[in-house]
Amino acid sequence: MVRLENLTKEYDLPPVKGRPAQVVAADRVNLQIADGEIYGFVGPNGAGKTTTLKMICGLLVPTSGIVEVQGIDVEHRPEDALQFIGYLADFFSLYDDMKVWEYLDYFARAYKMPAHQIPARVTEVIAWVGLESKRDAFIQGLSRGMKQRLGIARAVLHNPPVLVLDEPASGLDPKARVELKDLLKNLNRDGKTILISSHVLSDLEEICTSVAIMEKGHLLRSGKLAAVMEQSTETAAKRRIRIRVAEVSDQLMEWLSARDGVTEAHPSAKIIPGSSSVDFLFSGSDSALAALVKELVVAGAPVCAVEGSAESFEQIYARLSGGEVM
Amino acid sequence: MNLFSNPEILRNARIQLRPRKLLIAGVICATISIVVGYVFFKGNVSVNGLPVSDRGDLLLHTILWIQAAVLVIGGGIACIHAIQREKDQNTFDFQRLTRLSPLELTLGKLFGAPLMVFFVFLCFLPAAIFGAAAGDASASIVLVAYVLLILGAIVYNSFALVMSLFLRRGTVTWAILFFLVFVGYSSSSNVFLAAYVALGSISPFVAIDLVKQNSWSLASETISIGGRTFHPPNPFHDVFFGAPVHHALVLFILYVTILAWLIPAVARNIKRDPTNYELYTPGQALGFLCYLNFILFAFFVWRTPQMSGPFVARPQSFTPLDIQSLLLSTNILLFFIFGFVLLRNRNQIRRYLHGGDPAPTARLETWPAPYLFLGALIVGVAMILIIQWQRDPSLEWSLAVAGFRLVYFAFWLICDFLFLQWMNLRRSAHPLLMGVLFLGVYYACAIIVVGALHLGSNPFTAIFLPTPLFGLNTAAWSAHQAVLIGALIAQIAAGIVFMLFQRRALAELRPRPSSISASAQPSGVAS
Ligand SMILES: Nc1ncnc2c1ncn2[C@@H]1O[C@H](COP(=O)(O)OP(=O)(O)O)[C@@H](O)[C@H]1O
Numbered sequence: 073m074v075r076l077e078n079l080t081k082e083y084d085l086p087p088v089k090g091r092p093a094q095v096v097a098a099d100r101v102n103l104q105i106a107d108g109e110i111y112g113f114v115g116p117n118g119a120g121k122t123t124t125l126k127m128i129c130g131l132l133v134p135t136s137g138i139v140e141v142q143g144i145d146v147e148h149r150p151e152d153a154l155q156f157i158g159y160l161a162d163f164f165s166l167y168d169d170m171k172v173w174e175y176l177d178y179f180a181r182a183y184k185m186p187a188h189q190i191p192a193r194v195t196e197v198i199a200w201v202g203l204e205s206k207r208d209a210f211i212q213g214l215s216r217g218m219k220q221r222l223g224i225a226r227a228v229l230h231n232p233p234v235l236v237l238d239e240p241a242s243g244l245d246p247k248a249r250v251e252l253k254d255l256l257k258n259l260n261r262d263g264k265t266i267l268i269s270s271h272v273l274s275d276l277e278e279i280c281t282s283v284a285i286m287e288k289g290h291l292l293r294s295g296k297l298a299a300v301m302e303q304s305t306e307t308a309a310k311r312r313i314r315i316r317v318a319e320v321s322d323q324l325m326e327w328l329s330a331r332d333g334v335t336e337a338h339p340s341a342k343i344i345p346g347s348s349s350v351d352f353l354f355s356g357s358d359s360a361l362a363a364l365v366k367e368l369v370v371a372g373a374p375v376c377a378v379e380g381s382a383e384s385f386e387q388i389y390a391r392l393s394g395g396e397v398m
Numbered sequence: 399m400n401l402f403s404n405p406e407i408l409r410n411a412r413i414q415l416r417p418r419k420l421l422i423a424g425v426i427c428a429t430i431s432i433v434v435g436y437v438f439f440k441g442n443v444s445v446n447g448l449p450v451s452d453r454g455d456l457l458l459h460t461i462l463w464i465q466a467a468v469l470v471i472g473g474g475i476a477c478i479h480a481i482q483r484e485k486d487q488n489t490f491d492f493q494r495l496t497r498l499s500p501l502e503l504t505l506g507k508l509f510g511a512p513l514m515v516f517f518v519f520l521c522f523l524p525a526a527i528f529g530a531a532a533g534d535a536s537a538s539i540v541l542v543a544y545v546l547l548i549l550g551a552i553v554y555n556s557f558a559l560v561m562s563l564f565l566r567r568g569t570v571t572w573a574i575l576f577f578l579v580f581v582g583y584s585s586s587s588n589v590f591l592a593a594y595v596a597l598g599s600i601s602p603f604v605a606i607d608l609v610k611q612n613s614w615s616l617a618s619e620t621i622s623i624g625g626r627t628f629h630p631p632n633p634f635h636d637v638f639f640g641a642p643v644h645h646a647l648v649l650f651i652l653y654v655t656i657l658a659w660l661i662p663a664v665a666r667n668i669k670r671d672p673t674n675y676e677l678y679t680p681g682q683a684l685g686f687l688c689y690l691n692f693i694l695f696a697f698f699v700w701r702t703p704q705m706s707g708p709f710v711a712r713p714q715s716f717t718p719l720d721i722q723s724l725l726l727s728t729n730i731l732l733f734f735i736f737g738f739v740l741l742r743n744r745n746q747i748r749r750y751l752h753g754g755d756p757a758p759t760a761r762l763e764t765w766p767a768p769y770l771f772l773g774a775l776i777v778g779v780a781m782i783l784i785i786q787w788q789r790d791p792s793l794e795w796s797l798a799v800a801g802f803r804l805v806y807f808a809f810w811l812i813c814d815f816l817f818l819q820w821m822n823l824r825r826s827a828h829p830l831l832m833g834v835l836f837l838g839v840y841y842a843c844a845i846i847v848v849g850a851l852h853l854g855s856n857p858f859t860a861i862f863l864p865t866p867l868f869g870l871n872t873a874a875w876s877a878h879q880a881v882l883i884g885a886l887i888a889q890i891a892a893g894i895v896f897m898l899f900q901r902r903a904l905a906e907l908r909p910r911p912s913s914i915s916a917s918a919q920p921s922g923v924a925s
């Protein structure tokens with residue numbers, strides 16, 4: 073388990089136009105991350121994700137607050153806590169002039185794994201990230217995706233129960249992203265707790281069990297993915313409704329816009345050729361919606377289907393963060 | 399702890415000692431050795447007619463010099479890069495996260511980074527052995543010289559590693575230049591220092607001089623220039639509290655003890671957050687100051703040191719008061735090292751202020767004055783006691799003057815460091831650098847003005863500069879007591895002003911109530 077208590081980090085920024093400034097990159101962040109979760113940290117650039125993750129690993133000392141990993145205080149007993157953490161930084165490099173196996177061998181030794189287990193473990197991890205053919209290659213010659221996988225291989229090498237991955241998907245092509253997701257799901261299935269940050273929301277929505285939404289150092293929302301989304305829907309007075317019709321006409325749009333409780337009516341983008349639909353925001357109960365649909369049919373609109381489209385994570389996020397989506 | 403099983407050394411070995419690189423380095427070293435050997439043995443203008451043994455010695459000295467340069471300079475540069483480059487390339491954090499103990503990581507860097515340098519050193523060994531065999535160098539001396547050379551190189555490399563720890567992006571070139579100057583400076587003889595400290599050079603290059611001298615004798619040579627004879631001091635004749643000791647022994651002990659200060663300093667920081675580095679705790683820093691002063695006191699020529707030799711026209715003797723002044727002025731450098739170790743940055747202060755039980759405000763506001771005062775008290779009183787006990791009663795001495803000088807010295811330093819500490823808490827890109835620059839400009843201007851107007855020993859100058867204090871004697875003291883005490887009060891007043899500035903800087907770093915209300919806003923949704 074990872075526990076953050078009132079975690080705060082203040083930075084000094086280099087002076088801009090003569091006026092120096094301070095920034096609170098993490099402001100009294102409280103979180104409890106249970107074992108076995110894939111916990112996503114979402115937020116725009118500069119939200120404080122990297123800062124928070126680095127404090128969890130003990131790479132940065134917090135200005136105040138406590139981090140505990142598996143019940144061990146990271147700041148005061150780093151040597152004990154670090155065996156439980158595998159970390160991958162957002163920007164990192166590997167030793168270019170080492171071979172892939174040498175690199176992993178070095179970290180296996182540095183993590184004090186028993187010497188007789190090291191060669192087997194290195195081979196295992198290399199196979200697991202799919203770099204068998206590059207075992208004896210110099211790191212210099214690897215592609216970005218391969219380097220990323222080697223970085224993950226290093227992070228899981230000593231079999232830590234907690235993995236901290238900072239923007240692992242950034243800079244990867246779509247294929248490599250899919251591979252990464254599979255890798256993470258496998259790891260999670262093996263019982264690893266994964267803390268992952270990203271500003272690309274779709275990455276997280278698919279694999280995370282929980283999320284923490286950060287902005288300007290504040291934790292806006294946190295908890296199970298479903299709960300966070302539900303909470304947000306509750307707080308929202310309006311629901312998004314989509315009506316599929318045989319054909320969208322100006323009349324229909326006018327008629328809809330004139331109804332009570334309907335706002336932002338607009339023809340939705342054509343997803344499936346030959347089918348049209350109208351999106352709008354509706355505020356009111358289900359019976360009010362039923363009444364509206366009935367009136368619509370009576371008025372002669374060619375209604376095929378009515379869908380209460382769920383708000384996507386991305387939309388919720390956009391609303392929470394005041395539109396600052398990446 | 400087995401050095402050879404250190405993963406960091408293994409990593410460096412794998413990177414640096416690939417067969418191709420070894421081959422190239424080996425061939426280059428062999429070529430140089432052969433060329434040098436050929437020049438000395440197959441005749442050349444300057445060595446024609448020399449007996450074989452002298453040629454062997456020449457070869458040994460030359461190779462030894464190359465080895466020393468490779469170990470000290472090459473190793474130093476490798477160590478300057480050792481930590482800094484990893485930070486630059488974002489690989490260092492991963493090392494900090496491993497379970498390597500801080501000491502293992504430090505030793506891994508210290509002995510791992512210069513592995514290629516060590517290999518080159520070994521490649522030159524055959525030529526050196528050949529030279530030693532052909533010449534008439536004593537085996538024991540060559541052996542001791544090598545021990546000193548290697549140990550000394552490790553000391554200099556550790557110093558480079560300390561620098562590497564603190565380097566920021568884009569400062570490596572300056573660091574290397576500084577290191578080269580430091581090597582050059584510490585390897586050249588300092589006539590002024592030699593006059594009152596009976597301690598030979600601490601440079602590893604001394605090993606070459608030892609081989610050249612080729613004897614354990616401490617007797618000094620006799621040189622005659624223009625009919626006059628001189629006895630230039632034997633560079634290996636050290637005097638430890640009055641007893642003659644061979645410099646090789648002193649150097650060995652010095653190297654070992656300095657390493658005992660440098661390596662733990664790196665080890666206690668290497669795995670920390672760089673914004674939270676602290677070379678030594680205040681107590682350890684005080685210990686280091688005392689250690690340096692112990693060396694100074696141990697080798698100081700307490701009884702009327704004399705400036706003599708071919709460069710000094712008239713032997714000049716010092717009174718006990720002059721001795722105190724000499725020791726205090728040497729201590730300016732030592733106290734500046736001490737003071738800089740004590741300084742704290744914004745990040746550290748912020749942590750104190752945000753922490754559960756913040757240190758008493760008074761201690762933060764007056765920092766680092768208490769430790770400087772304590773240091774001055776310990777060093778100064780020890781100094782006065784030794785002078786009191788050693789002095790020649792016929793020469794001028796006054797406890798009042800010595801005491802006043804010490805108090806002034808302490809408050810002058812405290813004032814400077816309260817200024818630097820305040821500057822270090824200001825918000826700017828390089829706060830400490832600015833502070834040092836301002837201080838440097840102030841002293842440069844003050845010294846120029848005082849020098850131009852010949853006010854160096856005018857008591858009023860003491861308000862701005864400590865120069866009058868260094869030449870102070872009983873007569874001047876009784877004549878200008880009021881002015882001098884006024885100058886001391888001026889130092890204290892300036893210190894208080896900087897303390898008030900520091901208080902303001904501290905107020906800004908306290909946790910702000912605004913950030914509390916801001917975090918309370920997004921309700922209790924965050925679990
Ligand atoms: N070393 C640093 N010095 C000063 N400010 C920093 C430093 N690192 C990050 N910051 C600032 O802290 C804030 C949070 O940064 P970061 O944690 O990197 O955000 P994220 O990873 O979410 O993009 C930003 O405003 C950034 O400018």
Ligand SMILES: [Mg+2]
Nearest residue numbers: 121122162239
């Ligand atoms: Mg980031």
